[in-house]
Amino acid sequence: MEYFEIAISCIFINNILLAQFLGNCPFLGTSKKMETAVGMSMAVVFVLVMAGVITWCLDTYLLKTLNVEYLRTLSFILVIASLVQFVEMFLKKSIPGLYAGLGIFLPLITTNCAVMGACLLNISNEYSFTKALVSSFAYAVGFGLALILFAGVRERINLGRIPKPLQDTSIGLITAGIIALTFTSFRGMV
Amino acid sequence: MAQSLAKEFTKGLWAELPPFRLVLGLCPVLAVTKTVENGIGMGVATTFVLVFSNLLVSLLRNIIPPKVRIACYIVIIATFVTIVELVMQAYTYPLFLKLGIFIPLIVVNCIVLGRAEAFASKNNPVMAIADGLGIGIGFTLSLAALGAVREFLGAGTITIWGGNPVFAMPESFQAFSFMVEAPGAFVALGLMLACMNLIGSK
Numbered sequence: 001m002e003y004f005e006i007a008i009s010c011i012f013i014n015n016i017l018l019a020q021f022l023g024n025c026p027f028l029g030t031s032k033k034m035e036t037a038v039g040m041s042m043a044v045v046f047v048l049v050m051a052g053v054i055t056w057c058l059d060t061y062l063l064k065t066l067n068v069e070y071l072r073t074l075s076f077i078l079v080i081a082s083l084v085q086f087v088e089m090f091l092k093k094s095i096p097g098l099y100a101g102l103g104i105f106l107p108l109i110t111t112n113c114a115v116m117g118a119c120l121l122n123i124s125n126e127y128s129f130t131k132a133l134v135s136s137f138a139y140a141v142g143f144g145l146a147l148i149l150f151a152g153v154r155e156r157i158n159l160g161r162i163p164k165p166l167q168d169t170s171i172g173l174i175t176a177g178i179i180a181l182t183f184t185s186f187r188g189m190v
Numbered sequence: 191m192a193q194s195l196a197k198e199f200t201k202g203l204w205a206e207l208p209p210f211r212l213v214l215g216l217c218p219v220l221a222v223t224k225t226v227e228n229g230i231g232m233g234v235a236t237t238f239v240l241v242f243s244n245l246l247v248s249l250l251r252n253i254i255p256p257k258v259r260i261a262c263y264i265v266i267i268a269t270f271v272t273i274v275e276l277v278m279q280a281y282t283y284p285l286f287l288k289l290g291i292f293i294p295l296i297v298v299n300c301i302v303l304g305r306a307e308a309f310a311s312k313n314n315p316v317m318a319i320a321d322g323l324g325i326g327i328g329f330t331l332s333l334a335a336l337g338a339v340r341e342f343l344g345a346g347t348i349t350i351w352g353g354n355p356v357f358a359m360p361e362s363f364q365a366f367s368f369m370v371e372a373p374g375a376f377v378a379l380g381l382m383l384a385c386m387n388l389i390g391s392k
Contacts, residue, residue, distance in 0.1 A: 018372060019372050020221070021216075021217050021220040021221035021372070021375065022217055022221075022295075023217065024216040024217045025213075025214060025215070025216055025217070025300055028213065028216065070272060070275075070276060071272070072294070073268055073271055073272050073275065073294040073297055074265070074268040074269065074272055076294075077264055077268050077297050078261075078264070078265070078268075081260075081261060081264055110260075110264075110298075111298050111300050111303060112298070113217050113295050113299075116295060116297065116298050117295055120291045120294060120295070121291065124290075124291065164387070164391065165384045165385070165388040165391065166380075166384045166387075167387075169213050169380075169383060170380045170381075170383040170384040172380070173376045173380030173383065174376065174377050174381065176376040176380075177374065177375070177376030177377035177380065178373070180373035181373040184371065184372065184373065
């Protein structure tokens with residue numbers, strides 16, 4: 001039940017994009033077409049779960065035992081960057097279909113603050129291993145949900161006639177605001 | 191030389207104003223601008239990292255092998271972020287708590303890595319500092335401006351430093367609390383971007 005609560009809270013209430021403001025650059029950058037939005041969401045689910053598990057182990061077994069927590073920022077970003085590189089090489093060799101699908105989005109994930117942010121949140125919330133695993137997955141699902149919803153709306157917006165100063169990013173941000181407003185109504189759930 | 195130095199510095203203030211013109215590094219822009227104070231704190235921290243990582247990348251630009259350059263840049267940036275984190279924890283603890291995980295997240299702020307890759311790795315250290323300072327100040331001012339709009343409408347106050355508002359609306363002011371909530375951040379930034387486009391297009 002506790003795990004279910006964490007999952008619901010990470011997907012809807014504390015949605016990583018719309019409530020925590022993490023990962024907004026890919027949110028605006030890859031949401032112009034549904035295809036890219038789906039690709040990005042899949043890449044994030046894949047990397048975030050792995051990064052969440054690995055950084056949790058690193059923090060608990062290495063940094064805390066050696067008493068060097070101040071190296072957290074440095075070591076986390078290195079782990080994430082090399083993980084992304086590794087995943088890229090692995091997929092290219094063994095699952096070329098998935099690799100072609102994710103394409104350019106994999107390397108972009110290194111600077112996606114949703115990944116790093118979720119890993120840091122797992123640590124600051126003092127989650128156990130299984131809780132960290134559940135919350136990483138749920139954050140990634142929440143990211144995908146918000147991104148795909150937003151891409152759907154944005155595809156429709158591009159068909160309409162929009163005043164020139166509001167075009168593109170500007171109307172995108174305002175739309176994101178309205179979607180975020182709908183997500184605030186989940187607050188009473190847990 | 192002096193002229194181009196001034197040009198590199200001033201481009202960050204309007205022509206390449208980070209969050210609006212480049213649309214990079216939006217996460218801290220949206221997340222910490224509930225008050226002007228948080229915005230300035232975040233801006234100054236980012237400026238510090240930006241200037242010093244630009245300087246170091248520029249100094250090492252002939253030594254770093256091109257193949258592993260991104261990894262090297264990330265290590266340099268992460269080092270300065272750790273310094274900022276420790277300094278803020280020691281001297282501005284309340285602000286450190288308010289900014290929370292967004293201080294370590296300066297590492298993944300695309301502006302910092304973007305400047306290292308696009309500018310510092312190709313120019314001499316003096317130019318790199320000018321560029322970092324210009325972009326950093328532009329970033330700080332944007333955060334402060336967005337913070338001012340949101341804090342004024344959402345709470346009726348303007349707080350510049352130290353937690354005491356320098357300006358407050360009378361008691362009867364009905365705060366538009368939507369503005370300090372999450373959705374308000376997106377809408378406020380979108381509308382400010384539209385205003386800038388309107389001014390810029392004339």
